[in-house]
Amino acid sequence: MGYIILFIILAIVLVVIIKKMKKIDKVEQEEKEALLPEHATIKNVGVGGVLTISGFSDDFQDLDFVVEKVNRYERGSSKWYELTGTHQDKKLFIEWEYDDGEFFITATSSKKGFRLSKLGLKEEDLVKFDEDQSQENSFERDGEKFYFEQSGEVVFYEDNRGPGEGFYAWNFKNEDETRVLTVEKWEGDPFEVFEGKVIDHSSIEIFKVK
Incomplete structure (x- = not known):
């Protein structure tokens, strides 16, 4: 019982x-x-936002990302944003631009740049790229071709505010458009190169916008 x-x-x-x-x-x-607003996109994500990039980590697992800061960049009439945050004690940087109804998104797990010499380029080469402004110009790195995209002065707005700080940048993209290289020159600093991976917006799932 x-x-x-x-x-x-x-x-x-x-x-x-x-x-x-x-x-x-x-x-x-x-x-x-x-x-989440209806049809939320990366444009809606602010500080405190949460998103996942599928297959981005080194072992191709999904990467969860909490946004800690949103910065803005401007070059002429172009404008794009940088979301920064941490994943498993590792910094992550996502840049996105929305133009003509399409997203262009790149991400890198390191903002530590490397020297221009590692690209096999010299300052004179960058000057020529800048003067020609031709997307047919390219250079090779480890047997892979990178094509010139654009160059010009960029204004950086930390935390998406303030008067901004200017620097000069050259942008390159590989043949299959899966990776990008950016050469930056800030006043008083040497040339630095940053590498990013192109991300499809459909691989990003948004859980919280802010």
């Missing part, structure tokens, strides 16, 4: 727990929907 009573009590407790879990799941889903 005692076992039957115990069984009934456990069954009741189990039912109560299941109901509470369902209620919690419903609340979490409602909170998530409240945080």
Whole structure:
């Protein structure tokens, strides 16, 4: 008789727990929907936003990313943004631009630049790229061709505000348009090169916008 009573009590407790879990799941889903505007894109993501990039990590696993800072860049009439944050104690930088109804997104897990000499280029080569402004110009790095995209003065707005700080930049893209290289020259500093991976917007899932 005692076992039957115990069984009934456990069954009741189990039912109560299941109901509470369902209620919690419903609340979490409602909170998530409240945080996400309809058809949310990376344009909606601000500081505190949460997103996942599928297959981006070194072992091709999904990478979760919490946005800690949003910076803005401008070159002439062009404008793009940089989301910075941390994934497993590693800094991540995502740059996105929206032009003619399309996103162009790049990401890198390191903002530590390397010297121009590692590209096999000299300052005179950059001057020529700048003067020609031809996308047919290219150079090779480790047997891979990188084509000139554009160059010019860029203004950087940290935290998307303030008067901004200017620097000069040259942009290059590989043949299959999966990787980009950016050469930057800030006043008083040597040339620095940064490498990024091109990301398809469809591989980004947004969980929270801010």
